[in-house]
Every structure is written in C-alpha cells, then in structure tokens.
Amino acid sequence: MNQSYLKMSSEELKQQFDAVLAEYNEIKSQGLNIDMSRGKPGSDQLDISNDMLNVFVDGNFKTEAGFDVRNYGLLQGIPECQKLFAELLGVKPENIIVGGNSSLSLMYDYVAQCMFIGAGFTPWSKQGKVKFLCPCPGYDRHFAICESLGIEMINIRMTSEGPDIAQIKEAVKDSAVKGMFVVPKYSNPQGITFSDSVVKELAELTPAADDFRIIWDNAYIVHDLSDESDRLLNIFSVLPERNKNMIIEVTSTSKISFPGAGVSCLASSEENIKEILKRLTVQSISYDKLNMLRHVKYFKNADGIKEHMKKHAKILKPKFDAVLDTLNADLSGLEIAEWNEPNGGYFISLDVTGGSASRVGVLCKEAGVTLTNVGATFPYGKDPSDSNIRIAPTFPNPEVLKQAVKVLTVSVRLACLENLIK
Numbered sequence: 001m002n003q004s005y006l007k008m009s010s011e012e013l014k015q016q017f018d019a020v021l022a023e024y025n026e027i028k029s030q031g032l033n034i035d036m037s038r039g040k041p042g043s044d045q046l047d048i049s050n051d052m053l054n055v056f057v058d059g060n061f062k063t064e065a066g067f068d069v070r071n072y073g074l075l076q077g078i079p080e081c082q083k084l085f086a087e088l089l090g091v092k093p094e095n096i097i098v099g100g101n102s103s104l105s106l107m108y109d110y111v112a113q114c115m116f117i118g119a120g121f122t123p124w125s126k127q128g129k130v131k132f133l134c135p136c137p138g139y140d141r142h143f144a145i146c147e148s149l150g151i152e153m154i155n156i157r158m159t160s161e162g163p164d165i166a167q168i169k170e171a172v173k174d175s176a177v178k179g180m181f182v183v184p185k186y187s188n189p190q191g192i193t194f195s196d197s198v199v200k201e202l203a204e205l206t207p208a209a210d211d212f213r214i215i216w217d218n219a220y221i222v223h224d225l226s227d228e229s230d231r232l233l234n235i236f237s238v239l240p241e242r243n244k245n246m247i248i249e250v251t252s253t254s255k256i257s258f259p260g261a262g263v264s265c266l267a268s269s270e271e272n273i274k275e276i277l278k279r280l281t282v283q284s285i286s287y288d289k290l291n292m293l294r295h296v297k298y299f300k301n302a303d304g305i306k307e308h309m310k311k312h313a314k315i316l317k318p319k320f321d322a323v324l325d326t327l328n329a330d331l332s333g334l335e336i337a338e339w340n341e342p343n344g345g346y347f348i349s350l351d352v353t354g355g356s357a358s359r360v361g362v363l364c365k366e367a368g369v370t371l372t373n374v375g376a377t378f379p380y381g382k383d384p385s386d387s388n389i390r391i392a393p394t395f396p397n398p399e400v401l402k403q404a405v406k407v408l409t410v411s412v413r414l415a416c417l418e419n420l421i422k
C-alpha cells in the first residue's frame with residue numbers, strides 16, 4: 001500500500017518529488033508516441049466482423065419481402081433491420097428509423113430540426129433562448145452539438161446512479177430548458193449505468209417546456225466487459241402517456257461491427273417518428289440498405305449481437321484490467337486520485353485532486369502520450385475543478401497501453417506533488 005501524500009511531512013514530500021521527477025524524466029527520454037485520445041476499437045476488434053463483408057457471395061440482395069436493397073427506397077430502413085434494433089432496444093419495429101453509420105448524425109439532425117424546423121412544435125430558435133442540461137463529465141460531442149447550434153449548456157452533476165435528479169427537477173422549471181443528452185448505460189466517460197430509480201424519475205419529469213426532449217444515447221447498450229454486466233431499465237416501459245414524446249433513443253453498431261461502416265438507429269414515439277420522417281424525406285432518398293441487410297444476415301437477431309459482443313469483451317477486458325491494475329498499484333492510498341471500475345463501455349474516468357488535470361495532460365503530452373483533451377468532458381471544454389481525465393484503453397495493444405498508463409500515473413503523482421510542495 002502506498003503512503004498517503006497528505007500525511008507526509010514537507011521533507012518527505014520533497015524526497016518523493018525528486019524521486020518521481022527522476023522517474024518522469026527517465027520515461028520522457030524513451031521518446032514514446034502513444035495516442036489514447038479517442039475511444040475506438042483496436043484493429044483486432046475490427047477483424048472480428050470481417051466475415052460480414054462476405055454475406056452477399058450468394059448474390060441475393062433482396063429483403064424477405066423481395067425488395068432489392070441496392071436501389072432507392074425504404075427511407076425508414078429495411079423491415080428486418082428495424083426488427084433487429086427493436087429486439088435490442090425492447091420497442092416495436094415501427095418505432096424505429098434505421099439510419100446511416102452514425103448515431104451522432106441522427107442526434108445532430110434531430111436537434112437541428114428541433115431548433116430550426118420544429119418537430120411537432122414551434123422551432124426552439126423562434127421561442128427565445130434555448131438551454132440544454134448536460135450531465136458531466138460527459139461526451140464531448142454532445143456538448144459540441146449544443147455549442148454549434150447555439151444552445152446554452154447547464155452543468156448537471158453525475159452521481160454513482162446517474163445524473164443528479166434533484167438538480168434536473170429544479171432546472172426543468174425553466175421553460176427555456178428544452179432538453180438533455182444522456183448516456184444511460186456505461187456512460188462516457190464514467191461507465192455509470194443509471195439505476196432503475198433514476199430512469200423512472202427521468203421518465204416522470206414534469207418540465208415546464210412541453211417540447212422538452214431527452215436524447216437517450218444508448219451507445220454502449222451491449223458493451224459489457226464480462227458476465228457481471230449492468231442492467232438498464234427500458235425507459236419506454238415506464239414512460240407515462242403525458243411524456244410519450246419525450247424520449248429520443250439512439251444507438252449504433254459502431255463498436256459492434258465497424259465504427260466507419262456500421263448501422264445506427266433512432267427509436268421514439270409514433271408522432272416523433274412521423275415528424276422525423278417528414279424532414280428525412282427532404283434530406284435523403286434512403287440510407288445504405290446494403291449495409292442494413294449485411295448486418296441482419298450476419299447477426300440474425302439480438303442474441304447474435306450479444307454473442308458477438310463476448311468476442312469484443314475477450315479483447316477488451318485485459319486492457320481495462322491492465323489500466324486498473326496500474327492505477328491501483330501506483331495511485332491507491334496516495335489520496336490524490338479516484339477512478340471508476342466499469343463493467344462495460346469504452347472508458348475509465350480518473351479524477352485528480354488539486355486542480356491538476358490540465359497539468360497532467362501537459363506532462364503526458366511532453367512524455368509522448370496524448371490523452372483526450374483535458375476539460376473536453378465538460379461543456380465548453382471547461383472542467384470547473386480541473387480534475388477529470390478520460391482514459392480510452394481500447395485502441396493501444398496491451399503492452400503499449402501499460403507504458404501509456406505508467407506515463408499517466410507518474411504524471412499524476414508529479415503534478416500533485418508540484419502542488420503539495422508549493
């Protein structure tokens with residue numbers, strides 16, 4: 001067990017500082033060049049799905065109903081792919097729109113529609129100021145969507161069960177608050193799965209704005225690391241009639257098959273689906289149905305996807321363990337950092353004390369390890385306590401990963417010691 005830095009005398013701290021600085025300089029001299037900035041699958045994970053590219057060798061490009069998927073048409077997606085996602089999400093196929101490769105595009109397009117065209121209500125931009133609630137730390141690209149569309153962001157605390165419901169209940173009393181993005185399972189970056197009670201409280205919100213929308217970004221719906229997976233309550237199953245249009249759920253196969261060439265989907269109420277299709281009819285003639293059929297032929301059903309995800313878990317679990325082992329060995333007991341041990345998802349979230357996260361980012365960069373920009377996990381890139389660091393362990397191979405996390409832990413110790421000996 002490491003000795004707490006907080007209980008050391010100034011003399012002991014100075015000794016620690018000299019030792020850690022020497023360790024840091026030694027690592028720096030190795031000239032590493034490791035990118036841990038984004039959560040993307042390694043090439044070994046991409047290889048798992050290669051056989052999907054051969055499903056058309058029989059020359060059959062037709063759906064069960066005989067529709068040729070190479071041609072225009074079926075704007076809402078091919079029925080068998082709607083069914084596949086419906087099974088995965090626990091909704092009806094007619095409540096699904098199957099999109100292109102990116103759920104982020106579905107989210108951007110929907111929020112832009114709400115802002116400038118309307119989706120069954122007066123466009124938000126014509127109603128005055130528009131605000132979104134942002135549970136944070138959170139996903140930087142959700143915040144980027146808000147920022148690019150001129151939506152003011154309000155920070156909402158995350159608890160171990162999900163976003164702080166009391167804070168949300170207070171904030172939605174303002175009718176300018178039109179929505180929020182959430183990642184309800186294995187949240188990015190903390191790996192938190194919302195408890196049943198948080199899901200129910202969200203479902204039963206009474207916002208002042210009757211066009212309030214929750215973008216339920218279920219990006220990590222089947223991304224378990226082991227059999228001890230988290231279970232997320234299906235929000236549609238507890239949604240009162242008065243809130244039937246409040247939820248827009250999205251997911252994709254980006255981290256199931258291929259991030260650049262997967263299939264995304266959106267699930268919502270009949271009225272919302274109708275409104276979205278009105279806009280889509282102008283925007284496109286159809287998405288890539290060859291890819292939809294490719295995914296259906298390959299996975300067959302939701303169980304097929306779940307079995308497939310076990311192969312990903314086999315590759316990812318040792319990587320997550322490698323990060324956690326190093327964090328535990330190097331940082332536990334020092335009382336300068338806390339981190340989560342998620343059961344799934346793509347990230348480990350590290351919080352450091354003393355407002356030293358930015359300094360850790362700089363030290364890592366100078367030693368050849370690029371992290372996600374420190375601050376990116378908060379709206380406007382501003383972490384109020386400069387504490388959060390997102391670790392993305394999936395892409396580097398395990399050996400490289402170990403080196404990278406070592407650089408990180410030495411940098412955390414050095415940055416905190418710099419503060420303590422000031």
Ligand SMILES: Cc1ncc(COP(=O)(O)O)c(C=O)c1O
Pocket residue numbers: 039101102103104105139183188217219251252253254259264
């Ligand atoms: C929470 C979350 N949502 C969405 C995405 C992007 O999904 P897609 O590839 O479907 O656009 C990511 C990717 O990292 C993510 O972490």
